Amino acid sequence: MTASSNRVSQAGLIWRALVLPAALIIIWAVLDAFSLLNSNILVSPTKVLVTAYQGFADGSIPGATAATLLRALTGWTIGASVGLVVGVLIGLSGIARGLFDPSISSLRQIALFAWIPLFSAWFGNGEIMKVTLISLGAFFPMALGAQAGCQNVPAPFREVGRALELSRFATLTKIILPAAVPAILTGLELSLNIAWLGTFGAEYLIGTGYINGMGDGLGAYLAAAREYARMDQVLLGVLFLALIGVALDRLVIGLSRRLIPWRTA
Amino acid sequence: MADSLTLSPPKKLDAGSVKIADVSKTFRVEGRTVHALDSVSLSIEAGEFISIVGPSGCGKSTLLRFLAGLDGPDSGRIIVDGEAIDRPSLRRGIVFQDHRLLPWFSVEKNIGLSLHSVSGSEVEKRERVQYLIDLVGLTGFEKALPHELSGGMSQRAAIARGLAPRPPLLLLDEPLGALDSLTRSHLQDELLAIWEREKCTVVMVTHDVEEAIYLSDRVVVMEPRPGRISQIFNIRNARPRYRDDPEFVTTRREITELLGSQKKKNH
Amino acid sequence: MSDVTFKNAVLVDTAFDRSTGRGWRGIVSAPSLPSWTGKAVLGLVIPFLVLALWSYAVRQEWLAEQILPDPRLVYETTLDLLITGQLPAELAVSLGRVASGLAVGGGLGLLFGLAFGLFRPLDIYVAPTVRAICLVPSLGWLPFFMLLFGIGEALKIILIAKTCFLPLMVGAYEGIRSRPRKYDDVARALELPWFARVRLVVWPSILPSILTGVRQALSRGWKVLILVEMISSAAGLGYLMMWGRKAFQLDVVFATMIVIGLVGWALDYGLTKFQHQTTGWSFKAAA
Numbered sequence A: 001m002t003a004s005s006n007r008v009s010q011a012g013l014i015w016r017a018l019v020l021p022a023a024l025i026i027i028w029a030v031l032d033a034f035s036l037l038n039s040n041i042l043v044s045p046t047k048v049l050v051t052a053y054q055g056f057a058d059g060s061i062p063g064a065t066a067a068t069l070l071r072a073l074t075g076w077t078i079g080a081s082v083g084l085v086v087g088v089l090i091g092l093s094g095i096a097r098g099l100f101d102p103s104i105s106s107l108r109q110i111a112l113f114a115w116i117p118l119f120s121a122w123f124g125n126g127e128i129m130k131v132t133l134i135s136l137g138a139f140f141p142m143a144l145g146a147q148a149g150c151q152n153v154p155a156p157f158r159e160v161g162r163a164l165e166l167s168r169f170a171t172l173t174k175i176i177l178p179a180a181v182p183a184i185l186t187g188l189e190l191s192l193n194i195a196w197l198g199t200f201g202a203e204y205l206i207g208t209g210y211i212n213g214m215g216d217g218l219g220a221y222l223a224a225a226r227e228y229a230r231m232d233q234v235l236l237g238v239l240f241l242a243l244i245g246v247a248l249d250r251l252v253i254g255l256s257r258r259l260i261p262w263r264t265a
Numbered sequence B: 001m002a003d004s005l006t007l008s009p010p011k012k013l014d015a016g017s018v019k020i021a022d023v024s025k026t027f028r029v030e031g032r033t034v035h036a037l038d039s040v041s042l043s044i045e046a047g048e049f050i051s052i053v054g055p056s057g058c059g060k061s062t063l064l065r066f067l068a069g070l071d072g073p074d075s076g077r078i079i080v081d082g083e084a085i086d087r088p089s090l091r092r093g094i095v096f097q098d099h100r101l102l103p104w105f106s107v108e109k110n111i112g113l114s115l116h117s118v119s120g121s122e123v124e125k126r127e128r129v130q131y132l133i134d135l136v137g138l139t140g141f142e143k144a145l146p147h148e149l150s151g152g153m154s155q156r157a158a159i160a161r162g163l164a165p166r167p168p169l170l171l172l173d174e175p176l177g178a179l180d181s182l183t184r185s186h187l188q189d190e191l192l193a194i195w196e197r198e199k200c201t202v203v204m205v206t207h208d209v210e211e212a213i214y215l216s217d218r219v220v221v222m223e224p225r226p227g228r229i230s231q232i233f234n235i236r237n238a239r240p241r242y243r244d245d246p247e248f249v250t251t252r253r254e255i256t257e258l259l260g261s262q263k264k265k266n267h
Numbered sequence C: 001m002s003d004v005t006f007k008n009a010v011l012v013d014t015a016f017d018r019s020t021g022r023g024w025r026g027i028v029s030a031p032s033l034p035s036w037t038g039k040a041v042l043g044l045v046i047p048f049l050v051l052a053l054w055s056y057a058v059r060q061e062w063l064a065e066q067i068l069p070d071p072r073l074v075y076e077t078t079l080d081l082l083i084t085g086q087l088p089a090e091l092a093v094s095l096g097r098v099a100s101g102l103a104v105g106g107g108l109g110l111l112f113g114l115a116f117g118l119f120r121p122l123d124i125y126v127a128p129t130v131r132a133i134c135l136v137p138s139l140g141w142l143p144f145f146m147l148l149f150g151i152g153e154a155l156k157i158i159l160i161a162k163t164c165f166l167p168l169m170v171g172a173y174e175g176i177r178s179r180p181r182k183y184d185d186v187a188r189a190l191e192l193p194w195f196a197r198v199r200l201v202v203w204p205s206i207l208p209s210i211l212t213g214v215r216q217a218l219s220r221g222w223k224v225l226i227l228v229e230m231i232s233s234a235a236g237l238g239y240l241m242m243w244g245r246k247a248f249q250l251d252v253v254f255a256t257m258i259v260i261g262l263v264g265w266a267l268d269y270g271l272t273k274f275q276h277q278t279t280g281w282s283f284k285a286a287a
């Protein structure tokens, strides 16, 4: 994507990319300086900064972020682990695939948040319900990735195993699983993505008061900010949500690159 | 330009003469300078069949692209029928080394594409396409997509696409490279028949010395680094030619030895 | 979050496997299972077990009926909602929203993607900002949009448009940037005029990646819509489901979930079929 042409260096590209945002912020600040902004809808940049400072000072933003992060990671760990086991099983055994694949494919079609009403009736609006929902969301991409990885091991690899007369177990650990790793990693990344968004969605939906109870986390923070029409807080929360999402994403990709240097495909 | 082409056979006999004068070209590949062509000169008469042989990387495809007008040389001039080439034209049909059939179109549509800019009725064009499909032996594969064809079938479809607009100058880049020997010799005879009937000029790149001698009036042997013409062989045998004819065999040995000595020189 | 960086290789591949013959043969590679009947029987085992357990649980009154309705009640409610036309009506509302969101957002995304792909200055100066804005997930925009646009119809359309924007922008952009250049020589050699070049050579080569974008847009848009409808709506499937939950009519919730799943599946299946029909070459040419 970033095939920099010979004329423009990488650093030059970054500078150029920053021109537009800088211009927008300047326009924003200038409009604000001449008080041309409707302060309810488009708050001033300084106000957002002040809010950020206050949020960090009183601990509300780090607290909300930590709660969301903890929840997302818990749900991700549970969902991805189960997904990995089920996915590998389905990928390896024709019978397991015949048994589970149709059910999983059908359930996967139901939008994640469409489970909320059911889960909230079953598990209440507390932690159990949220973590169940997040785990469910994280489960599907992981299972799918693991299945695809194990199922699509290139035939030449399998033949190596046969030629070396490896045992079934050795074939699994030495050939199939390593070959499936890239697909499994993709599943892992995707499931973290969904876990993060699922956490936010669950918190937000329950926090809006349409279902009783408020809860904590970034979602609840944003829901409250919206309820009180605090645009500064909304902007701040949205920014945080995006930044941490991207950071998580990079972290997992970076870690997986480091841990597993090879790529099949 | 395109409008001057018609689907009926050409009447002029003098179309397709080529003058290549002092053509040079360098490429920069990963910081190094590659002399793809170094003052290459060659005159080709209208109606001649010329083959170019030479080791890989000696600039054969590059020269052919210049003739087609897809690229231009750094210095030197290429003149076709008295006009300097500055862009591609349907009057110079090219068949690429890697067939380049559009993967989203069927064989039929791929061939038909070369008639898009040619004047003529739809019916006429469809007939021409079908005629060419039959000619290259792809009958029954009209609706097939390129990925459903074998390498040789794709090449034959590409040849048909090159022939469709009846170009006075036909440029072929290893057109029979991926064919089995039987289809290959069949298509060689087909190519000769087409050339004799259409009275076009043909410039063909090939790696097969025997094929070059079998088909051409002249065989141009090129050498690499820098890419230039090392020798030109006139083949005077009357057609049809026989591969075991003593003269044929002698010429083949000469060319093969020349190519072999080039290889030694370069290693 | 960067939904783009997930290449979706896994999802696309399996969808492909399923809709062609390859996956089927893979499944039946299990010992001695003849054709699709065996597969269907095997696939129905789990649903039947769940259904049996469910019925048994209801019979034994393990859980309150509001929490676990009788499966037969769910079935009857589904039929009822279908026959009275309530479910189709809500479905029509939801589908209409998705369609207009896709038309607006997808159309804009297509335009932006093409523009970024074709004009280098735009790609250098404007695209990074647009991408950065797109890094904020659609859900994150929800509170912002709710403050800006209220909770009316505009909110839903805009949010879905925002969701559909990115996949199409990326699809069009990647299509243009990674399009095989070698066919340009063919177009030049055949003296195709400008319009024919775009229509016959350029457009078909980027269509596969655009269609993949549409598919992604639709599946994401559908999921986001359900959430917005649950939060703020007086119509649509999400609303119906939320209503069922508040009235503790879980049979309605179940019925709606089934429909949501079915429609999500049908949209994706239909588009995949369409994709294979129109740009099937791209799947096979690569293999």
Ligand SMILES: Nc1ncnc2c1ncn2[C@@H]1O[C@H](COP(=O)(O)OP(=O)(O)OP(=O)(O)O)[C@@H](O)[C@H]1O
Pocket: B027, B028, B029, B034, B035, B036, B054, B055, B056, B057, B058, B059, B060, B061, B062, B063, B097
């Ligand atoms: N577009 C290009 N950019 C850079 N270098 C090029 C380009 N085209 C050709 N070359 C270089 O020019 C030289 C001649 O290439 P060319 O394709 O003409 O060889 P060729 O004789 O057709 O070889 P082959 O028989 O393998 O097809 C090669 O060294 C190649 O690396």
Ligand SMILES: [Mg+2]
Pocket: B060, B061, B062, B097, B173
């Ligand atoms: Mg070549």
